[in-house]
Amino acid sequence: MDKRINPKLRILLGAEIAIGPGKADLLDAVARTGSISAAAREMGMSYRRAWLLVDTMNRCFKRPLVEASKGGSGGGGARITEQGLDVLARYRAMELKAAASVAAEMREFTQLLA
Amino acid sequence: MDKRINPKLRILLGAEIAIGPGKADLLDAVARTGSISAAAREMGMSYRRAWLLVDTMNRCFKRPLVEASKGGSGGGGARITEQGLDVLARYRAMELKAAASVAAEMREFTQLLA
DNA sequence: ACGCGATATATATTCAAAAACATAACGGAT
DNA sequence: ATCCGTTATGTTTTTGAATATATATCGCGT
Numbered sequence: 088m089d090k091r092i093n094p095k096l097r098i099l100l101g102a103e104i105a106i107g108p109g110k111a112d113l114l115d116a117v118a119r120t121g122s123i124s125a126a127a128r129e130m131g132m133s134y135r136r137a138w139l140l141v142d143t144m145n146r147c148f149k150r151p152l153v154e155a156s157k158g159g160s161g162g163g164g165a166r167i168t169e170q171g172l173d174v175l176a177r178y179r180a181m182e183l184k185a186a187a188s189v190a191a192e193m194r195e196f197t198q199l200l201a
Numbered sequence: 202m203d204k205r206i207n208p209k210l211r212i213l214l215g216a217e218i219a220i221g222p223g224k225a226d227l228l229d230a231v232a233r234t235g236s237i238s239a240a241a242r243e244m245g246m247s248y249r250r251a252w253l254l255v256d257t258m259n260r261c262f263k264r265p266l267v268e269a270s271k272g273g274s275g276g277g278g279a280r281i282t283e284q285g286l287d288v289l290a291r292y293r294a295m296e297l298k299a300a301a302s303v304a305a306e307m308r309e310f311t312q313l314l315a
Numbered sequence: 316a317c318g319c320g321a322t323a324t325a326t327a328t329t330c331a332a333a334a335a336c337a338t339a340a341c342g343g344a345t
Numbered sequence: 346a347t348c349c350g351t352t353a354t355g356t357t358t359t360t361g362a363a364t365a366t367a368t369a370t371c372g373c374g375t
């Protein structure tokens with residue numbers, strides 16, 4: 088409902104497959120919380136949705152970004168893999184670099200907005 | 202349904218407001234065809250949708266990007282304004298520059314995809 | 316005067332994505 | 346043996362977006 092523009096530059100790879108702003112944030116939340124359900128809660132989405140997104144990511148890349156286990160002390164959990172950390176780092180780096188490369192142009196551009 | 206990834210880097214400004222890949226293409230089509238309905242046909246979308254997108258763009262910027270007129274020889278039409286050309290050029294330039302800035306990283310990144 | 320093709324807008328319908336709900340399996344802790 | 350929280354997955358319901366449909370207006374050409 089906010090008429091204001093989100094000033095964040097958004098970089099997507101492909102047709103919302105593989106990874107994008109949302110999936111990157113989710114991956115980050117899984118890494119921090121150690122579980123898909125905690126990440127989902129934190130991001131205000133259903134567990135099912137979060138699980139599906141993680142599943143999509145896992146299947147889009149050659150090697151899984153997240154590994155999960157059920158049962159156990161805390162009921163189970165999920166860990167980000169080496170590959171996952173790598174992908175997240177690369178994505179964030181690209182996001183930053185791309186945004187920085189057009190920061191000046193973007194500042195001028197936003198002046199044209201109402 | 203295509204499992205393959207669209208390799209095009211996509212740059213959006215804000216939460217699909219103001220402008221993005223789709224609106225830029227539409228703006229371009231309107232500029233080329235001289236009418237919203239022709240642009241809609243060309244892009245395979247309903248006239249209503251195209252009109253709404255154009256309307257959103259017009260209201261998001263300080264000055265309209267497209268000016269339309271009804272009636273007349275061909276029934277009417279739509280013209281891209283100076284401002285519209287400017288916005289489109291700036292957007293395309295940013296798109297290109299941002300993509301170029303991370304082209305090498307993107308090449309490496311896509312190697313990780315299945 | 317009338318028709319044509321386009322803009323402009325309202326309303327209704329369709330359809331797919333998201334959410335909600337449900338359930339099974341797992342395995343350590345109590 | 347039971348309980349808990351989580352993963353994993355199926356089914357149903359809801360919601361929202363896109364489309365379809367309809368209507369009014371405009372103004373030039375015939």
